[in-house]
Amino acid sequence: MNLLSHPTRTLYGCYGGKRGVTVFENFGSMGALTGSPWIYALVAASVLLDVFLPVLPSGVLVITAATAAAAGTAAGKVPADVPDILLLTLCAATASVLGDLVAYRLAWRGGDRLDRAIARSRRLTTAQERLGGALARGGGALVVVARFAPAGRSVVSFVAGAAHRRIREFLPWSALAGLTWAAYSVALGYYGAQWLGTTWLATGVSVLALFGAGAGAAYVMRRQPA
Numbered sequence: 001m002n003l004l005s006h007p008t009r010t011l012y013g014c015y016g017g018k019r020g021v022t023v024f025e026n027f028g029s030m031g032a033l034t035g036s037p038w039i040y041a042l043v044a045a046s047v048l049l050d051v052f053l054p055v056l057p058s059g060v061l062v063i064t065a066a067t068a069a070a071a072g073t074a075a076g077k078v079p080a081d082v083p084d085i086l087l088l089t090l091c092a093a094t095a096s097v098l099g100d101l102v103a104y105r106l107a108w109r110g111g112d113r114l115d116r117a118i119a120r121s122r123r124l125t126t127a128q129e130r131l132g133g134a135l136a137r138g139g140g141a142l143v144v145v146a147r148f149a150p151a152g153r154s155v156v157s158f159v160a161g162a163a164h165r166r167i168r169e170f171l172p173w174s175a176l177a178g179l180t181w182a183a184y185s186v187a188l189g190y191y192g193a194q195w196l197g198t199t200w201l202a203t204g205v206s207v208l209a210l211f212g213a214g215a216g217a218a219y220v221m222r223r224q225p226a
Contacts, residue, residue: 039065039083040091047095047182051103054151059185062092063206066189089179089186096147096178097171100157104170107161140173147177148184148217185210 043061050056069083143160146152160170188206196202 039068040087043088044091044095047092048099048102051099051154051157054154058092059181059210060207062088062182062185063189063192063203063210066186067193067203067206070190070193085186085190089182092182092185093175093178096153096181097175100153100174100178101171103154103157104161104167104174107158108164110162140169142221143170143173144177144180145217145220147181148213149221150214150218152217152221153177184213 043058043065046056046058046061050058065083065088066085069085069088143156146156157174188209189203192202192206192209196205
């Protein structure tokens with residue numbers, strides 16, 4: 001059998017006489033989606049909206065698309081058939097900043113209604129005190145850290161808007177946060193697949209690394225003084 005005619009066999013080799021099962025053999029329509037331009041729209045929509053719905057798996061989606069890029073590159077597919085990692089990074093980063101700005105502007109205009117909504121939640125009240133104080137002290141790096149924490153991006157964007165922080169104080173840090181998070185997520189998917197192969201194990205390790213960064217960011221945020 002000509003191995004060159006079977007790129008997945010060439011990529012992942014054999015173990016115990018059986019070819020390793022790749023992630024994309026089980027993806028079905030998702031595998032087809034990662035090979036079309038629609039993947040960028042899906043990534044952008046997920047990243048933009050997760051500032052309002054933190055349960056959206058935007059990070060997992062970015063990692064999956066980056067893994068597809070690594071698989072396609074190793075299999076020798078033409079660039080049009082696999083996501084471009086640079087474009088994927090810029091797409092995710094841009095959507096992140098746009099989502100931050102939408103939340104920021106909504107909070108800016110929220111007024112008393114937003115204050116009452118925050119006051120009803122002890123968790124949000126505590127977060128507002130901590131993050132608001134950090135932003136007031138010029139703690140822009142906290143915006144970058146919060147981008148990795150679960151719901152941290154949402155809290156920081158809304159707090160910055162509700163506190164009427166100037167846009168030139170918030171936007172540069174939001175852009176840095178979005179680019180850092182996007183580059184980290186893409187790197188996890190792409191290089192995880194390069195080192196471990198495009199298997200469920202590699203994807204799982206990459207996702208765990210993303211969640212680990214989120215847990216570390218959440219710990220740093222909790223350590224911020226009120």
